[in-house]
Amino acid sequence: MRLLHLLLLLILAGQTLAQQPPPLPQRQVSGVVRDSSGAVDIPQASVLLITPADTLSAVTNGDGIFVFEAVKSAEFTIVVRHMGYQPFLQRYLMNDTKPRLTLAPVLLHTAMQALSGVTIKGKTGPQMLGDTVQFWADDYIVRDYARLEELVKKLEGVSVDKDGNVLFMGQLLKKAMFNGIRYFGGDVKQLLKELPANIVERIQIIDDYGDQANAAGIKTGASTKSINIVSKKDKSVANLYDVTAEANLDARYNGHGYIKHIDGVHQLEVQGGAEKMPAGIIAGPPVGTISKTNAMQFTAGPAAGISGGRRQNAYGIFTYKNQFRQFLTYELYYNLQHKDNLELKDVVQQEYFPAGTLTTTTHQSATQRQTQHDGKGIFNAKLSANAQLNTTIGFKYSSDEQERNSNAVQAGLLQQGSLQHGTQSASRPELDLDLLYIQRFNHSKTTLTAGLCLLNAKDCREKNDEGAITSPDSSYHVLSEVNSRPLGYQAALTFTHPFNDRTTLQLKGDWQFRQVDYQQQFYNKLSAPQRVDSLSAGFTYTTIDNPIVAALKQRIGGKSILTAGLRLQQTWMKNLQARHRAKLFPELLYEYSNGMRTQFSFRYNGNAILPGMEEVLPIPDVSNPLNTIKGNPYLTPAAVHQFQARLARFLLRADLFFSVTAMYALTAGKVTPDITFHQNGSVMSRTTGFTNVNGDTKMQLYYNLTKSFTYRSLSLKLDGQLSRNRMMYLSQQVVNSTTSLMNNNALTAALTPWRWLDLQAAAGVDWSHGSDFAALNSTRSRFNLCGTIYLTPEWLIGFDVSKKLERSSDAALNRSPLIVGLNMEKRLFPRKNGVISFLVMDLLRQDRAVSRQLLFNGYRDIPTAQDSRFFLLQFSWSPQRWTGGRNAGKARRNDGSFVD
Amino acid sequence: MKYVFSVVILLAALSLQAQQPPDIQQNPIWASGKKIDGNLADWGAALAAYNATNKIWYAIANDNDYIYLAIKKTDNLAKIYTPASIQFYVSANGDRKTEQLPMLHFPVTTEGIHKKLPEKWDEIAVRNIPAIKDSLISIYNQYGIKAAWKLDAASNVFTSEIRIPRKLLALNGNAFDYNICLMGTGRRGQPSMFLMTGIQLKNKDGKALSPAELLRLAETDTVTEFWATYHFANQP
Numbered sequence A: 001m002r003l004l005h006l007l008l009l010l011i012l013a014g015q016t017l018a019q020q021p022p023p024l025p026q027r028q029v030s031g032v033v034r035d036s037s038g039a040v041d042i043p044q045a046s047v048l049l050i051t052p053a054d055t056l057s058a059v060t061n062g063d064g065i066f067v068f069e070a071v072k073s074a075e076f077t078i079v080v081r082h083m084g085y086q087p088f089l090q091r092y093l094m095n096d097t098k099p100r101l102t103l104a105p106v107l108l109h110t111a112m113q114a115l116s117g118v119t120i121k122g123k124t125g126p127q128m129l130g131d132t133v134q135f136w137a138d139d140y141i142v143r144d145y146a147r148l149e150e151l152v153k154k155l156e157g158v159s160v161d162k163d164g165n166v167l168f169m170g171q172l173l174k175k176a177m178f179n180g181i182r183y184f185g186g187d188v189k190q191l192l193k194e195l196p197a198n199i200v201e202r203i204q205i206i207d208d209y210g211d212q213a214n215a216a217g218i219k220t221g222a223s224t225k226s227i228n229i230v231s232k233k234d235k236s237v238a239n240l241y242d243v244t245a246e247a248n249l250d251a252r253y254n255g256h257g258y259i260k261h262i263d264g265v266h267q268l269e270v271q272g273g274a275e276k277m278p279a280g281i282i283a284g285p286p287v288g289t290i291s292k293t294n295a296m297q298f299t300a301g302p303a304a305g306i307s308g309g310r311r312q313n314a315y316g317i318f319t320y321k322n323q324f325r326q327f328l329t330y331e332l333y334y335n336l337q338h339k340d341n342l343e344l345k346d347v348v349q350q351e352y353f354p355a356g357t358l359t360t361t362t363h364q365s366a367t368q369r370q371t372q373h374d375g376k377g378i379f380n381a382k383l384s385a386n387a388q389l390n391t392t393i394g395f396k397y398s399s400d401e402q403e404r405n406s407n408a409v410q411a412g413l414l415q416q417g418s419l420q421h422g423t424q425s426a427s428r429p430e431l432d433l434d435l436l437y438i439q440r441f442n443h444s445k446t447t448l449t450a451g452l453c454l455l456n457a458k459d460c461r462e463k464n465d466e467g468a469i470t471s472p473d474s475s476y477h478v479l480s481e482v483n484s485r486p487l488g489y490q491a492a493l494t495f496t497h498p499f500n501d502r503t504t505l506q507l508k509g510d511w512q513f514r515q516v517d518y519q520q521q522f523y524n525k526l527s528a529p530q531r532v533d534s535l536s537a538g539f540t541y542t543t544i545d546n547p548i549v550a551a552l553k554q555r556i557g558g559k560s561i562l563t564a565g566l567r568l569q570q571t572w573m574k575n576l577q578a579r580h581r582a583k584l585f586p587e588l589l590y591e592y593s594n595g596m597r598t599q600f601s602f603r604y605n606g607n608a609i610l611p612g613m614e615e616v617l618p619i620p621d622v623s624n625p626l627n628t629i630k631g632n633p634y635l636t637p638a639a640v641h642q643f644q645a646r647l648a649r650f651l652l653r654a655d656l657f658f659s660v661t662a663m664y665a666l667t668a669g670k671v672t673p674d675i676t677f678h679q680n681g682s683v684m685s686r687t688t689g690f691t692n693v694n695g696d697t698k699m700q701l702y703y704n705l706t707k708s709f710t711y712r713s714l715s716l717k718l719d720g721q722l723s724r725n726r727m728m729y730l731s732q733q734v735v736n737s738t739t740s741l742m743n744n745n746a747l748t749a750a751l752t753p754w755r756w757l758d759l760q761a762a763a764g765v766d767w768s769h770g771s772d773f774a775a776l777n778s779t780r781s782r783f784n785l786c787g788t789i790y791l792t793p794e795w796l797i798g799f800d801v802s803k804k805l806e807r808s809s810d811a812a813l814n815r816s817p818l819i820v821g822l823n824m825e826k827r828l829f830p831r832k833n834g835v836i837s838f839l840v841m842d843l844l845r846q847d848r849a850v851s852r853q854l855l856f857n858g859y860r861d862i863p864t865a866q867d868s869r870f871f872l873l874q875f876s877w878s879p880q881r882w883t884g885g886r887n888a889g890k891a892r893r894n895d896g897s898f899v900d
Numbered sequence B: 001m002k003y004v005f006s007v008v009i010l011l012a013a014l015s016l017q018a019q020q021p022p023d024i025q026q027n028p029i030w031a032s033g034k035k036i037d038g039n040l041a042d043w044g045a046a047l048a049a050y051n052a053t054n055k056i057w058y059a060i061a062n063d064n065d066y067i068y069l070a071i072k073k074t075d076n077l078a079k080i081y082t083p084a085s086i087q088f089y090v091s092a093n094g095d096r097k098t099e100q101l102p103m104l105h106f107p108v109t110t111e112g113i114h115k116k117l118p119e120k121w122d123e124i125a126v127r128n129i130p131a132i133k134d135s136l137i138s139i140y141n142q143y144g145i146k147a148a149w150k151l152d153a154a155s156n157v158f159t160s161e162i163r164i165p166r167k168l169l170a171l172n173g174n175a176f177d178y179n180i181c182l183m184g185t186g187r188r189g190q191p192s193m194f195l196m197t198g199i200q201l202k203n204k205d206g207k208a209l210s211p212a213e214l215l216r217l218a219e220t221d222t223v224t225e226f227w228a229t230y231h232f233a234n235q236p
Helices: A002-019 A148-153 A188-194 A212-215 B002-019 B211-220
Strands: A027-035 A046-050 A055-059 A065-070 A075-081 A088-093 A100-102 A104-109 A127-129 A132-136 A158-160 A166-168 A171-177 A199-207 A223-232 A237-247 A255-263 A266-278 A308-324 A328-353 A354-386 A387-412 A416-441 A446-457 A459-471 A473-498 A503-526 A537-557 A561-574 A578-594 A598-609 A627-629 A640-653 A657-669 A670-680 A683-693 A696-708 A714-733 A736-753 A755-768 A778-790 A795-808 A818-828 A834-841 A850-855 A856-865 A870-877 A880-883 B049-051 B056-062 B067-074 B086-091 B103-105 B125-126 B136-138 B148-152 B159-166 B175-182 B224-231
Touching: A002 B086, A027 A046, A075 A104, A075 A158, A075 A223, A075 B175, A088 A104, A100 B136, A148 A158, A148 A188, A166 A188, A171 A188, A188 A223, A199 A561, A212 A473, A255 A328, A308 A473, A354 B056, A537 A598, A561 A598, A683 A714, A755 B148, B067 B086, B067 B175, B086 B159
Parallel strands: A027 A100, A027 A104, A171 A223, A627 A683, A670 A714
Antiparallel strands: A027 A065, A046 A055, A046 A075, A075 A088, A127 A132, A132 A199, A158 A166, A166 A171, A199 A223, A237 A255, A237 A870, A237 A880, A255 A266, A266 A308, A308 A328, A328 A354, A328 A856, A354 A387, A387 A416, A416 A446, A416 A459, A446 A473, A459 A473, A473 A503, A503 A537, A537 A561, A561 A578, A578 A598, A598 A640, A640 A657, A657 A696, A670 A683, A696 A714, A714 A736, A736 A755, A755 A778, A778 A795, A795 A818, A818 A834, A834 A870, A850 A856, B049 B056, B056 B067, B067 B159, B086 B103, B086 B175, B103 B125, B125 B136, B148 B159, B175 B224
């Protein structure tokens, strides 16, 4: 009887299960946000709905109500934020058969006031959402009038290198976006220096795989990092103006300005500027408001590798973007740059060969006049709800004139001196056309993309070189005329098809055709102009690169995604003979995300890299007869195998963020220099050729630890990088290797001990060690204290004091300068949008360095300019007007863009 | 003396009559600061009218953007628990054919054939409103319709408030006609089965239903409704 009852129960359960309706593909989710009493509705609260598939955002209306349509999962997390309240975060597991899910009222509790010794527990912290890491601006405190860069520097995982580039977890941020749309030209420095911090709601750092891959949802190959600023809804439209001028009595000036308007896809930009400054002076870290908000690349030009001279540059930029009806967005862009530079270099180069050491001491001067025109038209047309065509038409024209003089003395393997003079004029017109077609199929959820890229350029160079070998005596005068026509076509196709919610098929094929038609005419002008037939020839180099990737993307549980497949890469090379290679690489990407606080990924990439034109060109370059370069037309493609693992975690209660990235790359058949020395009578010369060699490896470990405290707004950051590189080279046809180890570490503490003082202290240690060449060993320590003293809200003093201790096995590099920068400034005008400042850099005149550039078999030292101290009078006026425009009643996507 | 006594009686009777609420709301109300939370304290000591047909207290108010409806029922709450619950029809042009008129029905107390617990009364049924494509919307919606209710089972009191944007109903004139209908379990035009003779019904104890119980069941099973006109109040 019991058995019968059990059987009946099982049958009933089975029938019940069989009758359960299937889960719905999407549903509406709505709710209301109220205060902790439950009686007061809270409008304008930010609400995020996060599912494993995507993230949606909304803002509560006047009744405190939020509504999300087409939510794909009934399992999601809701995050609600509003100023003055503690953030709300809750996970929901709802009935997946209901078309409308109404949540219980979200009750926000008031954020407590921060007093000394009392903790504010209102921070949301970084959120890891698939390809995006998101930060909330309210989590960080910045001063009035602060620019976006000050806010971004406080983010966990963010560091700034010595050139002012911003990195996230060791990767450079390359593209700038504002509310989901590229910010004018996409320049990250411009975005960070032009926007004020107080308009920001969220900051997103996104893995960018390129337009075609992003459209198809394929994450194969390398990615770059983009930064997207999501503004507050009432600060999404702006008119920005700027006029900045700096000058001193010492042949240094800089003036630039811009007018910009931004309103979603409607953007207008007109900007221009000119500058003149001595070259080879270390710019030092920026001090004062105007220096920190100066996005100009010219002014921050690198001093490394230049001993003196002058830079004189001018530029103009025009950008216009708009939308025609709802289906076409277009962009017109034009950039004009003119450079007129003089560079002086005093170079000491040391190279180590098994046969001995070669030391070259050179005094060089080079002038360059270059004008570059760059124009582009981008047209993105929405052909239907599921089809889009993106077209980019670009042209570039650059003209370049150079003149070089050098006086070199060589000792060691070669004993000789030489005088050289050369001129070069070149012009390069370039046309390119990019087409990208995207088609989505709603029924099967398949996505198909097809891309085509055409490049046609003409590179004309005339080089006139003459020189004399002074010891022993020998002279030469050569003229070479080179014309090359690079031509390229590229087509790409992607196809993605989801079998179900968990499994997606990804196919991607690329076909790249490149052809360079190279013509060289070579004359020996020593006695009479005489064409050298053996060096006057034509050469055509054609390559076709055809990678095809097939992969399956599988969701595992709710937290992991595994993408695995194969990459077949076929290459064709044709110069003196045609060669075809096919290599098969596995493709692997594993991603794990535990809610929003932990992210782990492991990736393997394989890629074949074709040799470049210079490496295969069999016509020798004897413009310098003492150092002939001759390519090897029989080179084969190198195969690069790269492994990368990344872990990032944010501990909310401890307010601690850490990230670790490890990378290992192995290159088989890398194109490597092959250096051979010859003796012809009393003259020694060398020839550099190229060959494929196995054994190149690269290992890198990057880590970041950030801990924040509410006490005096203190934050501590520890950044570090450890790398080990093994490079192969040939000398006298013998394979050699050199291994270098480098480690950089920096500990930075930023705090506000009193309302009138901002301080940042940093200590860092860098060391490098060469296994084969002791000259590559060095240790550098640096200590830095910088900050701002607020005498009144309008008057402030900025300072930056650095002590560097640089020790090396080469005493010439040892130095311990104390570098002091100071400024005093005052805010002007009723709206405080003007600044006048007096600045002094390197007050004690000690920031002079020898810049060491590592070679594969040695190093090159170039001292910077001696007169490193300078004064500047600065003025800036930057009125800005931010409003919500017509976006007040519009819904908003998670990237900040508005829905019409 | 008799004369005085008669006058006193007459005055008392008139006074009593004056204190009886009207069956249909007579005067418009400007809705300043009305909060849609199911609590009717901000409507005053008593609602504007007691409709004997539906046995509900009710009041309608307006401002420049919305119309507001408050309802209180203290008798036979079983009529709230039926699938059709309370229906509110609005006519901007005098047409009184309910099948074609905009209608809101709140609270939605059932899901299919199953009753929902009062905590799950989170939907509003909507019909014939062009801007709303769905027949069911959440009480938290993007149309500006806001609704709230309170149910005190112990003291047998149900209160509800609903706020509707005037532009959704195209109420651009000076007045509109409205119908408040409690369908119960009945059908329009059909008498209740509990009033039929020849049917003997028993309660859960197996005893025949009393006349009072039958009347109550019949009331639940009978459609009750009324039409009236509301003239918009002007902003003071």
